[in-house]
Amino acid sequence: MIVAQRKKIPEIFDVIKDHRNVLVLGCGTCVTVCLAGGEREVSIISSALRIASRKKGKRIKVNEYTIERQCDNVFIESAAEEIRKNDAVLSLGCGAGVQAIAERYPDTPVYAGLDTAFLGILESRGVWTEKCMQCGTCILSDFGGICPLTRCAKHMLNGPCGGSRVDRCEIRADQPCAWQLIYKRLKDIGQLDKITKRYPIKDWSNSIDGGSRIIIREDHRI
């Protein structure tokens, strides 16, 4: 899922301060699961903004609404009436959600209430970790399901850098060495021979460099 976290209230307040009616729009998908932009967070952030606004002597009316998914036009449509009633939207969706709303409502200012961080998983309660950098060409099958690009601080493709201490990364002592994990995993599943394979230079042409990516499925187009 996409993992995001709330911006600080003064930063959010600074962008909405000149509006009279602001809609805080939540998203019921990834950001709900990572406790950053779901219905509950919409309520909390709206309350905080109302308090901050009254503290500064402003009269901003903060309204609340949450849709199932901000990155999908079908769901965005369900917020149309609420959006029209307000001067601006503070989206608590990820970066894709904010842009989808902005594209769908060209006359309404749309602001981001969250910092979209990464594509990751819930490691334990209250802890999310990055697992995928969306390079566009997945190499996980060759590395026992552990991504050396995302999880190795130096993105090493052909073995460890040699700087790890016990099983800790030398760049980030709070994180395990990805290559230690890859070695252990390949050994456990009986595929240790894969570690001797010399990996070619990574093809980055499918990554973000060169503009935003697009996938077209002709079999699904109308």
Next chain:
Amino acid sequence: MINITFEPKIIAFCCHYCAYASADLAGSMRLQYPSGVRIIRTPCTGRLEVDFYMKAFEDGADGVLVAGCLEGGCHFIDGNLFAKRRVNSVRDLLEECGIEKERLRMVNISAAMAKNLVDIINDMVNTIRELGPNPICNKNE
């Protein structure tokens, strides 16, 4: 300067298994505490959502007191420890909004600590008197 005529409105969320019972005991013992304190019984302080605190301040509370069981003594094992972490995060959020974090306080007491509860309430009332009324009240209203 402390305004002694100001009677702070304080919402006290009291756990059913400890603080609420100690407030009851305080009544039986005829212990007095300021009338501006409104006690709300909760099944556990772990039940208290961030929203509850924010709405209390938004609706004009001058202070919010969260009273849970002693650490290690929660009826639901660790509800009071969740509450402690949540209260700390709300204190930070309140500061971001421009509200003094001292207006929200969590304490741990047992059902037998009626005198301590009254002392805590009096201390909280004095703290709020020093801070003055909720800064968002009577603005734009």
